[in-house]
Amino acid sequence: MESKASSNGNRRKQGRGRGHSVSSRGRGSRANDQTRQHISSSMVTLSNGQLENSFHKDSRPKEQFWTDDHTSLEEEVTSLRAKVAALEDDLHKCRQEASDYQNLCRQLEKELKDIKDYDQQMKPKRTKMISDLLIAVSKAERQEARMKVRQDSLRLGNVGVIRAGTVISETWEDGQALKDLNAHLRQLLEAKEAVERHRKQLKKRQSDKGDATDAEPGAQEEDILIQDEIYKSRLASIKREEESILRERDRYELDKGRLIREMKRIRDEDGSRFNNFQILNNRYALLNLLGKGGFSEVYKAYDLVEHRYVACKLHGLNAQWSEDKKQSYIRHAIREYNIHKTLVHHHIVRLWDIFEIDHNTFCTVLEYCSGKDLDAVLKATPVLPEKEARIIIVQIFQGLVYLNKRAQKIIHYDLKPGNVLFDELGVAKVTDFGLSKIVEDDVGSQGMELTSQGAGTYWYLPPECFELSKTPLISSKVDVWSAGVLLYQMLFGRRPFGHDQTQERILREDTIIKARKVEFPSRPTISNEAKLSSSTGYRVRNQGLLLRCESSSAEGLPARSSRLEVGSRIIVVEAPKMIKTAASVPCLRVNSGLVKPGDLGRIVSRRPQDVRAVRLAIGTYLSDGKYFKALEFDE
Numbered sequence: 001m002e003s004k005a006s007s008n009g010n011r012r013k014q015g016r017g018r019g020h021s022v023s024s025r026g027r028g029s030r031a032n033d034q035t036r037q038h039i040s041s042s043m044v045t046l047s048n049g050q051l052e053n054s055f056h057k058d059s060r061p062k063e064q065f066w067t068d069d070h071t072s073l074e075e076e077v078t079s080l081r082a083k084v085a086a087l088e089d090d091l092h093k094c095r096q097e098a099s100d101y102q103n104l105c106r107q108l109e110k111e112l113k114d115i116k117d118y119d120q121q122m123k124p125k126r127t128k129m130i131s132d133l134l135i136a137v138s139k140a141e142r143q144e145a146r147m148k149v150r151q152d153s154l155r156l157g158n159v160g161v162i163r164a165g166t167v168i169s170e171t172w173e174d175g176q177a178l179k180d181l182n183a184h185l186r187q188l189l190e191a192k193e194a195v196e197r198h199r200k201q202l203k204k205r206q207s208d209k210g211d212a213t214d215a216e217p218g219a220q221e222e223d224i225l226i227q228d229e230i231y232k233s234r235l236a237s238i239k240r241e242e243e244s245i246l247r248e249r250d251r252y253e254l255d256k257g258r259l260i261r262e263m264k265r266i267r268d269e270d271g272s273r274f275n276n277f278q279i280l281n282n283r284y285a286l287l288n289l290l291g292k293g294g295f296s297e298v299y300k301a302y303d304l305v306e307h308r309y310v311a312c313k314l315h316g317l318n319a320q321w322s323e324d325k326k327q328s329y330i331r332h333a334i335r336e337y338n339i340h341k342t343l344v345h346h347h348i349v350r351l352w353d354i355f356e357i358d359h360n361t362f363c364t365v366l367e368y369c370s371g372k373d374l375d376a377v378l379k380a381t382p383v384l385p386e387k388e389a390r391i392i393i394v395q396i397f398q399g400l401v402y403l404n405k406r407a408q409k410i411i412h413y414d415l416k417p418g419n420v421l422f423d424e425l426g427v428a429k430v431t432d433f434g435l436s437k438i439v440e441d442d443v444g445s446q447g448m449e450l451t452s453q454g455a456g457t458y459w460y461l462p463p464e465c466f467e468l469s470k471t472p473l474i475s476s477k478v479d480v481w482s483a484g485v486l487l488y489q490m491l492f493g494r495r496p497f498g499h500d501q502t503q504e505r506i507l508r509e510d511t512i513i514k515a516r517k518v519e520f521p522s523r524p525t526i527s528n529e530a531k532l533s534s535s536t537g538y539r540v541r542n543q544g545l546l547l548r549c550e551s552s553s554a555e556g557l558p559a560r561s562s563r564l565e566v567g568s569r570i571i572v573v574e575a576p577k578m579i580k581t582a583a584s585v586p587c588l589r590v591n592s593g594l595v596k597p598g599d600l601g602r603i604v605s606r607r608p609q610d611v612r613a614v615r616l617a618i619g620t621y622l623s624d625g626k627y628f629k630a631l632e633f634d635e
């Protein structure tokens with residue numbers, strides 16, 4: 001029994017040994033010898049064991065059996081030896097390859113290091129080359145801008161100096177183009193007066209003839225009629241010519257405005273202490289001045305690390321300011337930076353960086369928007385086609401939606417044309433978060449307290465910001481109001497409230513507080529949808545039912561008229577399945593039993609139990625006629 005077990009065990013070992021010999025091919029000839037010994041000792045054991053066994057079972061002679069087994073084992077050994085040799089060959093090749101790869105790797109590492117070193121070595125040279133090129137281009141642009149101003153000045157006018165005693169002041173002197181236009185208008189006026197004089201004389205002759213007893217009717221009367229027709233026709237042609245010259249004069253005024261702004265920019269650039277192409281923070285190559293704001297200069301710049309254009313806003317603290325005022329300004333700017341840097345949205349200008357330049361100056365680095373700002377657009381073309389206005393306002397709304405969908409909502413508070421920029425593709429982006437407010441979580445439904453009353457641009461702010469009797473409560477509705485004013489201005493070329501008034505007069509005369517009704521000029525004609533979006537462009541939602549208020553009984557802009565009134569006409573914008581019948585919405589009556597989008601209706605009740613969770617919203621129509629949902633508010 002013992003001998004059988006050991007024989008089987010050795011067979012198993014041998015079986016495993018075959019596999020093992022494959023896996024231990026790399027150990028060389030010593031391992032082979034071991035294998036050989038192992039195999040022959042197994043053979044002995046095996047033959048003994050099998051003799052025992054086969055003695056009873058196999059009828060073949062003992063020698064025959066031994067010879068067969070021996071032959072087959074030898075064949076196996078030969079084949080194993082061949083395999084071992086092949087594997088040893090493979091191993092050798094693999095080792096060779098591994099060492100080749102290692103060499104290659106070492107060589108590549110060295111090359112990489114050399115390249116990196118070279119790159120590091122060349123970096124200052126490359127940076128210098130890029131900035132030299134940028135400077136050369138910027139200088140050429142500066143030259144071109146100045147040349148254009150000189151040329152345009154001949155046509156459009158220039159700033160002249162007048163002296164009154166010791167006082168020297170500047171005045172605008174019109175250019176040749178306006179002089180020619182005015183001379184032409186004067187000529188036309190004279191021509192018109194002459195024709196009218198003749199026409200009067202003709203009328204007089206006609207009445208004199210009528211009074212005379214020997215009057216000859218017929219031929220003469222016809223002559224007079226024809227003559228009168230000639231005069232009328234001439235007057236009509238003078239009027240046409242006059243209208244065309246007036247249109248040309250309007251264009252001239254726009255060109256003149258552009259020229260004056262460009263002159264101011266050039267003057268600001270010449271007077272700026274950053275106009276000599278400095279590299280700020282070892283990174284931002286300042287190029288040309290884009291414009292100057294209240295306390296800042298904005299330069300086009302090039303980021304030498306990220307290799308992209310940026311806008312560097314240089315905030316200068318007034319050296320005359322007290323230390324307290326400076327600190328407060330810096331605190332304010334850091335607060336703005338902290339809000340703005342977290343905003344990442346296609347329709348919001350990115351803020352990349354902030355750093356100090358010196359004790360009185362620091363710089364914020366913004367995404368560069370190479371297009372004009374909306375203010376410049378509206379100065380060049382005060383009225384935009386409805387389609388263009390609509391797509392601009394949609395983008396602004398998308399930015400506002402983003403500000404209101406964040407965990408920490410933000411009120412921009414200073415939405416105005418100057419704070420809407422365009423990139424090179426015409427994408428509109430909201431900027432300047434200098435007055436923005438973070439809506440804290442614990443703010444009640446009425447809104448948050450406005451602590452910075454007085455700031456902002458009054459044409460664009462809603463009445464609640466002018467509340468004097470108590471601290472005003474504000475919400476995102478402020479931005480909705482401003483967006484409505486912006487849309488109105490784009491459509492009609494003027495602001496709806498206090499357009500011709502100064503900021504001071506708006507405040508003195510309570511213009512915005514008194515703003516109750518939006519008046520729409522008869523021209524240009526715009527769609528009802530655009531009117532609604534710019535004035536009562538908010539919608540109401542009752543338990544998920546989205547409505548847009550249509551009638552002027554809910555007049556004023558959305559933030560003001562956040563409460564629907566009984567009688568307000570509405571359009572259903574969106575009706576969820578849960579609200580099937582008009583009866584389930586007690587606060588309104590619609591024109592059909594079932595409530596569906598497009599239904600017209602009226603608000604019939606303001607009782608809280610009928611209205612329940614009514615929500616207001618503002619949006620605008622897209623070109624496919626679909627309503628773009630923007631902000632919504634709980635009533």
Ligand SMILES: Nc1ncnc2c1ncn2[C@@H]1O[C@H](COP(=O)(O)OP(=O)(O)OP(=O)(O)O)[C@@H](O)[C@H]1O
Pocket residue numbers: 290291292293294295296297298311313349366367368369370372373418419421431432
């Ligand atoms: N990110 C930007 N990309 C391109 N141009 C910009 C950018 N930011 C500002 N500008 C331009 O720089 C000029 C000055 O901007 P800034 O915001 O300082 O002035 P402002 O809005 O006129 O004044 P303030 O903010 O003091 O009321 C404007 O003409 C503006 O269009």
